[in-house]
Amino acid sequence: MDKSLYKKITPQGSTYAPLTWEESKRTLASEWSKIRLIVQSEMKSKVFEKALGVFFLAIEPIFMAFVYFFLTQILMRGNLPSGQFLNIYIAVVFWRWLAKTVDGSPVTFASYSSVLKQTNFSVFSLILAYIGVEFAMFLVALMVLFLFATMMGYPPHPSYVYLVFPMMAQLSIMMFLTVLFATAGAFVRDLAGGVNVITGIWFYLSPGIYPVERIPEQYLTYYYLNPFAHILPAYRAIILRHELPPLWPLILITVIGLLCSLGALKLLGRARRHFFSFI
Amino acid sequence: MNDTNTNQGGAPAMGVRIRELALGGQTDRALYNAQLERLLKVNNARRTLSTYEDGDQHWLDRADVEGDGSASLIDRGGFHMVAMSRETVKLSWQGAVDQSGSVAMHMLIDLSSNIDHNLYISLDGDKQRSLRVSNKSLTWVETASVVHLEDRLVFITLVRSPTRVSIYVNGSLKLRKKIDGELKSDRLELNLLGHESADLGALIHGLDVWSLEGEFTGLEHAASGTLQDELNNIIESGDLTEVCDFLATFDDIDLAPVSDKLVGLLDNSLKVIKGFPDWGVDQILSALPEETSAAWRKRHADDLPVPSVKVENVTIRLFKNPAKKWAPQNLIRFRKAPTFDAVSRVSFNVYPGDILGIIGANGAGKSTLLKAINGLVPIQEGAISLYAKPLLLSPGLGIRDELSGSENIRLACCFMGMSTKEADALYPSIVEFSELGEFINQPYKFYSDGMKSRLVFSIATAVAPDIIMLDELLNAGDIGFQQKAARRMEETIDRAKAVIIVTHSVPFVLNRCNKALLLHHGRQMVYGSPHAAVARYLDILRIGDLKKTTEFIAATG
Numbered sequence: 001m002d003k004s005l006y007k008k009i010t011p012q013g014s015t016y017a018p019l020t021w022e023e024s025k026r027t028l029a030s031e032w033s034k035i036r037l038i039v040q041s042e043m044k045s046k047v048f049e050k051a052l053g054v055f056f057l058a059i060e061p062i063f064m065a066f067v068y069f070f071l072t073q074i075l076m077r078g079n080l081p082s083g084q085f086l087n088i089y090i091a092v093v094f095w096r097w098l099a100k101t102v103d104g105s106p107v108t109f110a111s112y113s114s115v116l117k118q119t120n121f122s123v124f125s126l127i128l129a130y131i132g133v134e135f136a137m138f139l140v141a142l143m144v145l146f147l148f149a150t151m152m153g154y155p156p157h158p159s160y161v162y163l164v165f166p167m168m169a170q171l172s173i174m175m176f177l178t179v180l181f182a183t184a185g186a187f188v189r190d191l192a193g194g195v196n197v198i199t200g201i202w203f204y205l206s207p208g209i210y211p212v213e214r215i216p217e218q219y220l221t222y223y224y225l226n227p228f229a230h231i232l233p234a235y236r237a238i239i240l241r242h243e244l245p246p247l248w249p250l251i252l253i254t255v256i257g258l259l260c261s262l263g264a265l266k267l268l269g270r271a272r273r274h275f276f277s278f279i
Numbered sequence: 280m281n282d283t284n285t286n287q288g289g290a291p292a293m294g295v296r297i298r299e300l301a302l303g304g305q306t307d308r309a310l311y312n313a314q315l316e317r318l319l320k321v322n323n324a325r326r327t328l329s330t331y332e333d334g335d336q337h338w339l340d341r342a343d344v345e346g347d348g349s350a351s352l353i354d355r356g357g358f359h360m361v362a363m364s365r366e367t368v369k370l371s372w373q374g375a376v377d378q379s380g381s382v383a384m385h386m387l388i389d390l391s392s393n394i395d396h397n398l399y400i401s402l403d404g405d406k407q408r409s410l411r412v413s414n415k416s417l418t419w420v421e422t423a424s425v426v427h428l429e430d431r432l433v434f435i436t437l438v439r440s441p442t443r444v445s446i447y448v449n450g451s452l453k454l455r456k457k458i459d460g461e462l463k464s465d466r467l468e469l470n471l472l473g474h475e476s477a478d479l480g481a482l483i484h485g486l487d488v489w490s491l492e493g494e495f496t497g498l499e500h501a502a503s504g505t506l507q508d509e510l511n512n513i514i515e516s517g518d519l520t521e522v523c524d525f526l527a528t529f530d531d532i533d534l535a536p537v538s539d540k541l542v543g544l545l546d547n548s549l550k551v552i553k554g555f556p557d558w559g560v561d562q563i564l565s566a567l568p569e570e571t572s573a574a575w576r577k578r579h580a581d582d583l584p585v586p587s588v589k590v591e592n593v594t595i596r597l598f599k600n601p602a603k604k605w606a607p608q609n610l611i612r613f614r615k616a617p618t619f620d621a622v623s624r625v626s627f628n629v630y631p632g633d634i635l636g637i638i639g640a641n642g643a644g645k646s647t648l649l650k651a652i653n654g655l656v657p658i659q660e661g662a663i664s665l666y667a668k669p670l671l672l673s674p675g676l677g678i679r680d681e682l683s684g685s686e687n688i689r690l691a692c693c694f695m696g697m698s699t700k701e702a703d704a705l706y707p708s709i710v711e712f713s714e715l716g717e718f719i720n721q722p723y724k725f726y727s728d729g730m731k732s733r734l735v736f737s738i739a740t741a742v743a744p745d746i747i748m749l750d751e752l753l754n755a756g757d758i759g760f761q762q763k764a765a766r767r768m769e770e771t772i773d774r775a776k777a778v779i780i781v782t783h784s785v786p787f788v789l790n791r792c793n794k795a796l797l798l799h800h801g802r803q804m805v806y807g808s809p810h811a812a813v814a815r816y817l818d819i820l821r822i823g824d825l826k827k828t829t830e831f832i833a834a835t836g
Contacts, residue, residue, distance in 0.1 A: 004585065007654065009663040014654045030698040037699060041682055041690050049681040049722070115694045118673040120654055188605050276656045277601040 013273060031125050038129035043136050057137055058144040061096055065089035068209045083240065086152055090239055091208035091232050093145045094166075097138040098174050099199045101131060105178040106185025106192040113279040123272050124265065127182055131175065149239060159242035166234035169250045172257025173227055179264035183271050187278045207232050227253045293317050294450025294499035301387070301434045301449045306484045308356040311387060311434070315487055321497040324383065328375040328467060328488040330356055338372070338486070345369040348471060357387070357484035362397075362473030375467040376402050377490030381440035384467065384489075389482040390414045391431045396785075396817045397472045398481050402439050404464035406822040410437055410446065412481075416810070419444060419454055420822070423805065423815040424528045426453040438495040445495065452500040454528040472821050507536055514540045519548050520793070523559040523808050526566055538567055542575055553632030554793045555584045558807035585666060587746050587777040588629040588652060593661035595622040595644070595651050595801075621647045623801045624660070627794075629746070634778040636792035636809060638785075638816045644801040645781040646750050652779065653748060667745035667776055670695065674735040674753055680724035684715055684734055687723050691738045705741045712767065713737035714760070729756050736764055740771045747775040751782055785813050 008015050019027060047053035065088045072084065108130045115121050146156055185191045206228035207215075215223050223229050230253065234245035293314050300310055312331040319326065330338050339358065344350050348368030350360045360368050376382050382402055394414060401409035411418040417426040417435065426446060436447035441461050446454040467488055471481050500506055506529065513521050514537060522544060526532065534541065541563055548560060564572035596618045598604050604616040622644040629635050637645045650656040652663055653671050677694040678687050688709050692702035710719050713733045715726075723731065736755035754764050772778050772791070782788060788795050788809045795812035797805040799819055805812040 004666055005664055006668055007665040009651070009654050009658060009665075011657070011659050011661075013657075033699045034693045037689060037693050041679060041686060044686070045679045045681040112677065114673070114675070115677050117650070117655060118653075118671050118676060119694055119696060121694050121696065189602065273654065273657045276650060277597055278604075 013270070031122060034122075035125050035129045035132060038126070039132040039136060042129070042133045046133070047137065047140075054140060057140045061093045061141050061145070062089065062148070064096070065092045068092065072209050083152075086149065086154070086240065087211070087236055088209050089145065089148065090235050091206075093138075093141050094170065094232065094235050095203055095206070095208050095228075096141070097134065098170060099203065100137070101134040101174050102177045102181060102199055103192065103196050104134070105130070105181040106188075106195055108178075108182040109186040109275060110189065110279050116275055116279060123268055123275075127179055127268070130182070131178055145239075154240055157242045159238055159244070162238045162244050163235070165247060165250045165254075166231045166238070166245065169227065169234075169253040169257065170231050172254045172261060176257050176260040176264050179261060179268055183264065183268045186271065186275050189278075202226075202228070224249075227257075293321075293497055294447070297434050297450040297498075301432050302430060304432055306357075306387065306389070306432070308485060311485055315385060318497045319489065322383075322489070322491055322495055323493070324489040324491045325377075326487060327377055327382075327490050328372050328486065330358075330486045332487075341375075342370045342372055345371070348473065353482070353484075357482070357486070359392075360398075360469065360471045360481040360483070362471045362479045364473055364478065365475055366473045367471065369468060369470045371404075371466050371468040372488075374465050375488045376462060376465045378403075378462045378465050379490070381438065381491040381493075381495065382462070382488065383439075383491055383495050384435075384437045385485070385487040386435045386437075387432070387484040387486075388412065388435065389432055389484060390428065392480040392482045393477060394471065394479050394481045395474070395477055397474065397479055397821065399468070399470040399472070399822070400437065401466075401468040401470070402437070403462040404466045404468060406470070408458065408460075409468075409470075410435075411814070411818065411821075416814070417446060417448065417453070418814040418818070419446065419456060419528075420814075420818050421458060422456050422527075423811050423818070424454055424456055425524055425808075425810040425814050426528060427524070427810075436498060438491070440491075440494075447498050450498050452498065452506070455530065456528070457530045506532055510537055511540065514544050517544065517547060519544060519556050519559045519563075520808055520810075523556075523562050524810055526562065527808070527811060534566055535568070538571055541567060542571065545575060546579075549579060549582060549584070551632075555586075555628075555630035555633065556794060557586075557628050557630070558794060562807065584630050586628040586630050587633075587665070587667045588669070588779065589662075589664040589666075590625060590627050590648075590652065591662050591664075592624050592626050593622060593648070593651065593663060594620055594624055594659050595647055595656055596659045597621045597647070597656075621801050622651065622798070623803075625796070625798070625801075625803045626661075627796050627803075627806050629777045629779055631776045633794060634772065634780065634792045636788035636795045636812070637779065637781045637798065638783065638788055638795060638812060639798035639804075640816075640819055642800075643798040645798055648798065649748050649750055649779065649781050665746070669746040669748055670742060670744035671748040671750065672739050672742070672753065672771075673750070674732075674739040674755075676739075678723060678735065681722060683722055684713070684719040684726070685710070687734070688719075688738055691735075692741075695738075695742055697742070709734075709737045709741045712741070712763075729760075732756055733760055736767075740764075740767050743771075743774050745776045747772065747778045747780075749778070749780040749782075752780070752784060752787060785817070788813055 005017055047057060065085065068088045069085045108127060109116055109123065112126055150156065181191065181195050206226055212229060212233055230249040234250060237243040237245045296314050308331055315331060326332055328338055339352060346367040346369050348360065348362035348366040350358055350368055350370050353359050360370065362368050384402060394412060396411060396413035398412040399406055399409045400412065406420065408421045411420055416428055418424065426448060428448065430449065434449050438445040442457060442459070444456050444458050445452060471479055473479055510525060510532070513525050545560055545563060548556060564575060599617045599619055603609060609616060625648060627635065637648065639645050647656055649671065651658050653669055676691045678691060682690065688706055689699065689702050692705065693699070715730060715734060718726065718730065726734070732755035736753055739753055752768055754761055754768070756764060792809045794807060795805065795809040796803065797812040797816050805815050
């Protein structure tokens with residue numbers, strides 16, 4: 001490529017003049033600062049400037065946990081393990097992090113359509129900012145969970161550092177699904193409804209409102225193919241029992257999730273130039 | 280030397296006299312008629328319609344008047360055509376044109392009245408082969424050849440034979456183009472086509488139509504001696520665009536005597552710091568003898584300027600209905616989604632200092648092309664090379680209602696590609712220009728519409744990219760702020776190394792752009808002189824589809 005060339009656009013895509021190491025560092029730092037700015041702005045716009053913003057973020061998981069608790073009381077006729085409400089509440093907080101992030105992903109690029117149609121703003125930065133915003137909102141719910149657990153007799157414990165393992169596993173899966181559905185959502189505008197259904201079914205196939213022990217043994221092999229059959233019990237083990245959960249399934253999920261995420265990011269990079277007609 | 284370039288000596292005094300009368304503001308019918316009578320004799324011609332000979336009423340009785348505008352007699356002869364807003368008025372005279380041979384039409388028109396670009400004169404009922412008269416120029420529609428007018432009172436002579444059209448202004452030859460085709464009708468038509476923004480009035484003091492038996496003669500070929508003399512004068516003015524416009528109005532001008540001067544003009548075009556008229560260079564080189572142009576290209580192979588943007592044969596194909604592209608029923612049937620070429624084989628170059636205006640009717644593909652240059656729309660054929668960083672200036676990028684003005688400034692700057700440091704550096708000037716004062720820290724949703732538009736304009740025009748791309752000129756606010764905004768827009772354009780602007784503003788293209796690209800249904804109709812591009816654009820707007828007349832010649836070097 002001609003060194004004086006800034007960018008060449010062909011039917012195969014765009015190619016840029018290669019960056020020096022210093023330029024790459026500057027670009028990365030600049031993109032990081034942009035992601036931070038977008039996260040801050042979106043948090044302010046979506047949460048802090050709303051009348052019920054933070055309150056709703058804190059209360060919603062508790063409310064949902066009560067609904068699930070009530071339903072399971074009826075379905076299982078009170079035949080539930082002790083601490084069932086906290087079990088459900090923990091699952092709801094972490095599950096809603098995934099569900100809200102993935103459910104909203106198909107409209108991520110549509111919500112920035114004016115930016116994407118008029119600038120070359122990095123879609124990678126946009127998707128990372130979107131994940132960052134959802135993570136920040138999840139942190140609010142997580143703090144309330146820790147507070148609630150403390151009130152219920154489960155105060156914070158050093159074992160909480162183990163949370164990094166299931167959270168990394170969950171984040172890698174979320175990253176893959178978010179990038180995948182965000183990319184697909186740019187082309188299929190009504191994808192969001194379908195994704196909602198998928199995550200809804202997935203929740204009931206995961207041990208969120210019931211313990212894994214309730215699954216008949218002959219189905220357990222298939223059941224454990226669901227990453228959340230490992231991730232949700234891991235959260236409970238750490239928060240309620242202060243135990244280190246089995247690591248190898250979590251590490252395996254993280255590695256597979258990251259590899260899939262890389263593939264999805266590559267797909268996004270290729271799809272970006274076709275967004276104009278669709279978003 | 281080509282004999283058609285010389286004065287033919289028959290009666291140049293008639294042309295001189297006509298010019299004297301017109302430049303003197305004289306409208307007396309008898310004075311012009313005396314000159315026309317002499318010309319009639321020289322040409323052995325026959326009048327088929329005349330306001331000069333027939334008095335006031337006779338010729339108007341013969342006219343068919345159509346449209347919702349009006350046409351009325353004026354004192355001392357002639358008539359006044361008026362179209363208010365979107366009204367039109369058409370005057371036509373059946374039998375005024377003798378189809379058997381050549382015809383000549385003479386018209387004395389007062390351009391103090393506003394006709395905009397909207398008066399069409401047709402000698403054979405075909406608007407595509409008509410003369411468009413505007414307040415500042417004449418255009419032979421078929422070839423988009425433009426003749427500039429400087430005077431308010433103009434005596435126009437249009438001579439049409441089956442093979443050639445010639446136009447004289449105030450007795451001097453200004454255009455001579457080859458045409459192909461017999462006259463299809465015996466009607467003379469004058470069409471004044473109104474438009475929404477103005478009331479139009481064509482004040483025509485006199486009209487004569489003749490049937491000619493031979494070649495038309497008796498008027499001068501150039502106001503200052505020969506056509507070469509006139510071309511010499513234009514070359515010496517150093518304006519390459521004017522030279523190209525002049526060359527575009529003559530098919531048969533002999534350039535050999537002025538080739539050295541033209542080569543000198545081309546050499547000088549390389550020394551100009553702002554802009555490079557590649558289209559003009561190509562046009563002149565293609566008109567010069569092959570060995571001369573080859574020698575020039577060889578001599579300047581290494582010192583031709585490098586374009587900031589190079590667009591080569593670009594085709595952009597879009598889906599007709601993108602929403603259904605991925606519909607399951609189409610996927611199951613392996614049905615290909617229908618597409619159309621939004622832009623087809625478009626080529627142009629933008630050099631440092633160039634201001635390129637892209638014009639065309641709605642749906643012509645202008646904005647799509649601009650997006651493709653930015654890398655926002657994929658191209659299916661060709662290539663686009665950018666030698667500097669471009670930015671498409673867009674107002675209101677990523678604005679959030681809940682955020683304050685100051686937060687929105689930082690966010691919008693971020694979306695325009697600036698780092699937070701760069702945004703911080705620009706912040707004070709944006710706040711100052713927007714005149715928002717203490718309101719800058721209030722949420723955007725509480726701003727008035729005027730405050731909102733001032734803020735988004737201030738943000739959009741604060742940046743200084745190497746290549747500015749604009750989808751329409753930006754403006755904002757009340758009348759006071761609009762003037763300030765227009766000045767800022769001018770400064771932003773002047774600051775950039777190169778500018779590409781999609782616009783519907785004809786004055787901007789004529790006054791600010793040094794090159795223009797006209798798109799029509801995605802096809803490149805004209806790349807080159809802003810005057811030629813605007814002429815064809817207006818004809819497309821007024822009379823619909825026109826044939827493609829210009830081809831881009833591969834960029835120099």
